[in-house]
Amino acid sequence: MTTAETSMPAARRRPDRDRLLTWVCVGLPLLGLILFFLYPMVIVFLRSLTVEDGYGLANYTRVLGSSGFWRATWHSLLMGGTTTVLSVFLGFIIAHGLHRCAFQGKWLVRGVIVLPLLAPSLVQALGLIFLLGRNGVVSRALGIEIEIYGFWGLLIANTLYALPQAVMIIGAALVLLDARTYEAAEVMGASPSRQFRDLTLPAARFGILNAAFVCFTITITDFGNAAVIGGDYSVLATEIYSQVVGQRNFNMGAVVGIMLLLPTVISYAIERQAMKRQQTGQTTGEVRYRPSFAPLRDSVMAGLSLLICSGIVAVIGIVVYASFVTLWPYNMALSPKHYDITLAGGYSSLWMTIVISVMAATGGTLAVFLLGLGLRRVPRAAAQPIQVLAAMPAAVPGMVLGLAYILTFNSTATPLYLLYGTAVLIAIVNFYHYHTQGFLTLMTGFRQLPPALEEAAGSLGAGLGRTAIDIVAPFIAPMLVSVFFFLFMRSMVTLSAVVFLTTPDLSVAAVTIMRLDDAGLTSQAAAFSTCVMAIVCLALLSMKATLALISRRNRAKGGA
Amino acid sequence: MYLTVREATKNYGSFTALNRVSIEIDEGEFVCLLGPSGCGKTTLLRLIAGLSDLDEGEILLEGAALSDLPARKRGFGIVFQSYSLFPNMTVAENIGYGLKIRSTPRPEISRRVTDLLNLVKLPQLADSFPGQLSGGQQQRIALARAIAVDPRVLLLDEPLSALDAKVRAELRGEIRHVQRSLGIPTLMVTHDQEEALALADKIICMNHGVVVQAGTPEDLYNRPRTRFVAEFMGISNLLPADAVGRAFPDLAATRPQGSADDHIACIRPEQIGVTPDPDGNASVRGISFLGNLRRLEVESPAGPLVVETHGAKPCREGDRVTLQVAPDACTWVADDSTRAPAEAQA
Structure with missing residues (x-):
């Protein structure tokens, strides 16, 4: 040991099993992200530049020169903007009612507000047609003819679809404001309206901004509502569909996809910044605000909230109701005959969707768990870019991701072709479509995990695998459950990413509903939707029950 | 080992x-x-x-x-x-x-x-x-x-x-x-x-x-070796060589070889004896009663000093006193001039 006296060589640790395992934990999900997200996105970009004799901008000049594209772009932006304003306004009313007012029946509002998330987006459109369409309940009752296809119908459908997000995001911002802040203002003599202007609004500012960008993004990227109720009102999402499915023009579809990507990427980038500002700008509410009853304010807020909720219930409820009506609107007697699906395949796509959703949820939860576990142990310099990559898929519209998949996996150039036309590929696209939300949810769980727990386990002799199973997984169990069910429920209802990947032999529920509606079998579409909603509702209830069970157990253990 | x-x-x-x-x-x-x-x-x-x-x-x-x-x-x-x-x-x-x-x-x-x-x-x-x-x-x-x-x-x-x-x-x-x-x-x-x-x-x-x-x-x-250790390990009176010379001439001889700036004297509060003396060259500025001991702030020719005494109350605020320190109770420490954080003083 004479080397100690001279200059000491850098003491590097030999590769050890845990280090290897750490890199496997990070490596496998990273490989997935590269193969199933980054690579397809590169392909779609290259295809948008592909012309007959190599690469060039000819596709772009053709698209940018067509009036159809500009009309769709204008429609998309107008629709996105209007929907955003409307859903954020209504969302603020409900969130404010839930978190800053006192009235009975909040549980009802909370329950109703999530309904649109439990159904494929085209269900709002279906419901509106049953309500306000030519043969709709309202139109017939009033004896007037409403033109529901087009801008107004799509606006209402999109608003209903975006509303739950707005309520949740704004609500989360309002919760952050501590009760003591209000008490301080009260003592200083601020009137309720002043408190609203000076405390509530500024607190919700980033929440509102954030909600606006989320609503804008989901509106301009949504395909289901636009396909069912958009009529002649073309938007970018339907434009991609018609380029690819209608005209088999993949390169042009890729161009439109890239154009649709621009606003969503910008919007997502701003939203992430707003989130960071909100997180750093405020402390979490340590003393929860308990609103006291103010008759005027609360009766108005309760009335508005219930009005909005009854709108949601009407639109979703009418779909369920219509699915049981013998012959809408002529024979309103109830019968289950529409549940006998006559379209080729029948319910097979529903079962297949369940299988796909379970695959996406299981594989996805495992993948983000491994990634989160590994990222805690790799150097910051390596972890940061991976985290950025893992948060990127949310910026990509489902249509674009789906198109990227068909361009990538329907080519015999790589062995990945073997995946094409399989349920596995649909499960994969669903997972990566919702990768960001799943990943971020789990990361919040990981952030709450004190490093001392893992270090204590390590010094007691537990390896990475043991620590993961004995210590980490139990700690973040609620997050794992949430991510699992989130991925399951989204996979059950998503349409935009999978619409290009279904084949005559392999379809999913949302696509079947669209085909039934296309074929004029609107009542069967309603029946099929009802089945999907029932399954998703069941999943949601299972999730709530599981989470309640976990939290009851944790409370019994004296924890939070 | x-x-x-x-x-x-x-x-x-x-x-x-x-x-x-x-x-x-x-x-x-x-x-x-x-x-x-x-x-x-x-x-x-x-x-x-x-x-x-x-x-x-x-x-x-x-x-x-x-x-x-x-x-x-x-x-x-x-x-x-x-x-x-x-x-x-x-x-x-x-x-x-x-x-x-x-x-x-x-x-x-x-x-x-x-x-x-x-x-x-x-x-x-x-x-x-x-x-x-x-x-x-x-x-x-x-x-x-x-x-x-x-x-x-x-x-x-x-x-x-x-x-x-x-x-x-x-x-x-x-x-x-x-x-x-x-x-x-x-x-x-x-x-x-x-x-x-x-x-x-x-x-x-x-x-x-x-x-x-x-x-x-x-x-x-x-026997702290540096000012940092002396300050970090409890309360101490840290005095430059010339101040020691003014207040406790006996101690000056114990200073190690070298420039007067290299070392400062560290005297723990309990090592300083206090005797009431109308002709003393120091005066009591303040007394805090801490239960088992009293902590005195004393103004001396060496500047302000902290003194701790046990037992009966030796003097009142404002009294003039003389101070004694045994030669071996003074440690000369290297002035590494890194200030210890405030929390260590208490």
């Missing part, structure tokens, strides 16, 4: 957390790493535990290099400041976890867990969950969990810092008792000099990533 750290260096980017630090721990010894926050003491403990890697240097346990061993194979026990009990396991499961990993037969685990619960005086809590325990109880269990596996070294990372004063004093005695009775070589990180003085066989005082002085508690308190 049982555990030896030689020339350990650790950098975080351009910041040097540890700069060629060498320490030694003997068999059965209780060693405290003492220093202000950011001095590198926790970094050193984590390196020894294997929770982070050395940039340079080596760590030897009974002569064998540890660098290649990950934390889980070192067989050390560690207790963190707080929140390190596994919330999903009962107290018994927490304590038995290390044994379970070592595939110890179940009856033996439960016997050992019972013994340890008795040792930390919490036998009734076997089936409780960590969330149901007080902070002090949690730390006792964490201690039991760490020693369950008969660790080769026990590492304590500020185990008492998150507790309130009374519990802290109680648990301090407990840790000492357990460590003594089991004879486990122990390294504890703390920023509380009182804790270090009370517990340690040896204190290693650190600042800015280097060891400033190592020795017995008496050594560090009575």
